[in-house]
Amino acid sequence: MLLHVNPFVLLATSSFFLGTSHTEEVQQAKMRKIPEGLKLGVATAAFQIEGGWNASDKAPSIWDNYCHIPGKVSDGTDGNDTCKSYEFYQRDIKMLKFLGVDFYRFSISWPRVLPNGFANKISKDGIGYYNKLVDELLANGIEPVVTIYHWDLPQNLQDLGGWANPLIAEWFEDFARVLYTALGDRVKTWITLNEPKQLGIYGYGTERFAPNICSAGLGEYMVVKNMLLAHARAWHVYDKEFRDTQKGICGITIASDFREGLTDSPADVEVGKLALDFEIGLYSHPIFSKTGGFPERVVKRIAEKSAEQGYPRSRLPELTKAEIDLIKGTSDFYGFNHYSSKFFTTETYKRGMFPIPSYSDDIGAVGTYGGYVEAPVIHTTKIPDGIRKALNWVKDEYDNPEVFITENGYGTFGGNNDVERIEYYKEYLNAVLDAIELDGCRVRTYTAWSLMDNMEWSSGISAKFGLFDVDFNDDRRTRRPRASAFWYKDVIAKRTLDLEAKPHAEEISF
Ligand SMILES: *[C@@H]1O[C@H](CO)[C@@H](O)[C@H](O)[C@H]1NC(C)=O
Numbered sequence: 001m002l003l004h005v006n007p008f009v010l011l012a013t014s015s016f017f018l019g020t021s022h023t024e025e026v027q028q029a030k031m032r033k034i035p036e037g038l039k040l041g042v043a044t045a046a047f048q049i050e051g052g053w054n055a056s057d058k059a060p061s062i063w064d065n066y067c068h069i070p071g072k073v074s075d076g077t078d079g080n081d082t083c084k085s086y087e088f089y090q091r092d093i094k095m096l097k098f099l100g101v102d103f104y105r106f107s108i109s110w111p112r113v114l115p116n117g118f119a120n121k122i123s124k125d126g127i128g129y130y131n132k133l134v135d136e137l138l139a140n141g142i143e144p145v146v147t148i149y150h151w152d153l154p155q156n157l158q159d160l161g162g163w164a165n166p167l168i169a170e171w172f173e174d175f176a177r178v179l180y181t182a183l184g185d186r187v188k189t190w191i192t193l194n195e196p197k198q199l200g201i202y203g204y205g206t207e208r209f210a211p212n213i214c215s216a217g218l219g220e221y222m223v224v225k226n227m228l229l230a231h232a233r234a235w236h237v238y239d240k241e242f243r244d245t246q247k248g249i250c251g252i253t254i255a256s257d258f259r260e261g262l263t264d265s266p267a268d269v270e271v272g273k274l275a276l277d278f279e280i281g282l283y284s285h286p287i288f289s290k291t292g293g294f295p296e297r298v299v300k301r302i303a304e305k306s307a308e309q310g311y312p313r314s315r316l317p318e319l320t321k322a323e324i325d326l327i328k329g330t331s332d333f334y335g336f337n338h339y340s341s342k343f344f345t346t347e348t349y350k351r352g353m354f355p356i357p358s359y360s361d362d363i364g365a366v367g368t369y370g371g372y373v374e375a376p377v378i379h380t381t382k383i384p385d386g387i388r389k390a391l392n393w394v395k396d397e398y399d400n401p402e403v404f405i406t407e408n409g410y411g412t413f414g415g416n417n418d419v420e421r422i423e424y425y426k427e428y429l430n431a432v433l434d435a436i437e438l439d440g441c442r443v444r445t446y447t448a449w450s451l452m453d454n455m456e457w458s459s460g461i462s463a464k465f466g467l468f469d470v471d472f473n474d475d476r477r478t479r480r481p482r483a484s485a486f487w488y489k490d491v492i493a494k495r496t497l498d499l500e501a502k503p504h505a506e507e508i509s510f
């Protein structure tokens, strides 16, 4: 794919690690071995694939209700049925077998397992569904990787404030304990929360996501604190009550798209660092840094803006010393989702272009894709060097933790000969291999998002991320592997990244 602007001109200041001849040799290689310690898998999330929204005693989630508000989902679809995985999960397992993946990352629907939201009642059918799923994955040699919370909060907990209520840290701890108890004899990798940023900014700072609380500049910061505390409590429960007997690991997944200055002017370089701290550090620093707590740049900026705006205290809630200590060090790995990168400048920023107060106004700069060809689903614009930079940032900031790439993928609006998706995957995986082999990043998993097309939140079923196409007009939701599924299958089978591979889709269906 051609670029409007040569990225190497744009990124000249930050391409220092492209210099050695060893680097050039590796980068020119057309075939690269997948390192032995790197497991390959795919991911989904409960709300996006299960359907069965009112099956048995399941209660509504905030996403069930959000989709039923006219105008919220751009193509008017909802999550009632989606891929019908609640009914047809055995087909999902056949597809995973077809790909040959090492592991499958899926999430658990809180209102399916705990219809009251609280742990006083566990749904027999709800937990039974996940028991069967885990058993059949293991019977097929596929490791289950479980996300405890991927955004589908029980509506009754939302009615009590949801993530804005500090008590949610206790509710979440109780939910996590139910899952460790029920599934932890077989599930050895737990992810507490998926992407606290997206959940907070889109759900509490804008109307883009459930629960549709538009409290810009306030709500999204309130929920960050509560999410961090909830995550930490769930980790401590695993650590104290389950680790010895179950011998698994537990961590968090943080959206880690890269941010940097658009130009090398001092102002842009500085705002690039600020944007990165707002994007990732706000969520990762309290858990992974040696000092703990929110990143200094963010604390200072929000405090300054809050004071200017007449607030008697910062809009970013404080963490007490005890809270900082409770949160610090509570992840056995760095769960890393990545889709694209943005470039920030103060040059074109004007006061009032974003709502005041808001997260974007707090950053106080304009972020763009910096001249790269924008992807149809814009937040998956292909900038492969960005994943390498983000992995290096995590390595440098947090003393080179083990990193689990838990999502990476490309959105389209359909078509089964998905050449652009394959190109995206090839170039991103190539950059990940550079990060591992040239930079020493300790990446342990790579996860393609997603196994199949699904309910892409407020974009409905129109935005497609699947290695498999799903026919949503067909009652059986027939799935067909795209060219990218054949590509990934081949990478996994040969454990080799062939940069010149040009696979085609064959007519088969599941
Ligand atoms: C479940 O929802 C569907 C609509 O998606 C509706 O037709 C059906 O009656 C509901 N079932 C129950 C048990 O409420």
Ligand SMILES: *[C@@H]1O[C@H](CO)[C@@H](O)[C@H](O)[C@H]1NC(C)=O
Pocket: 068, 078, 080
């Ligand atoms: C999903 O369920 C809701 C509530 O029963 C209903 O209003 C809506 O029409 C259903 N959606 C579809 C696509 O059937």
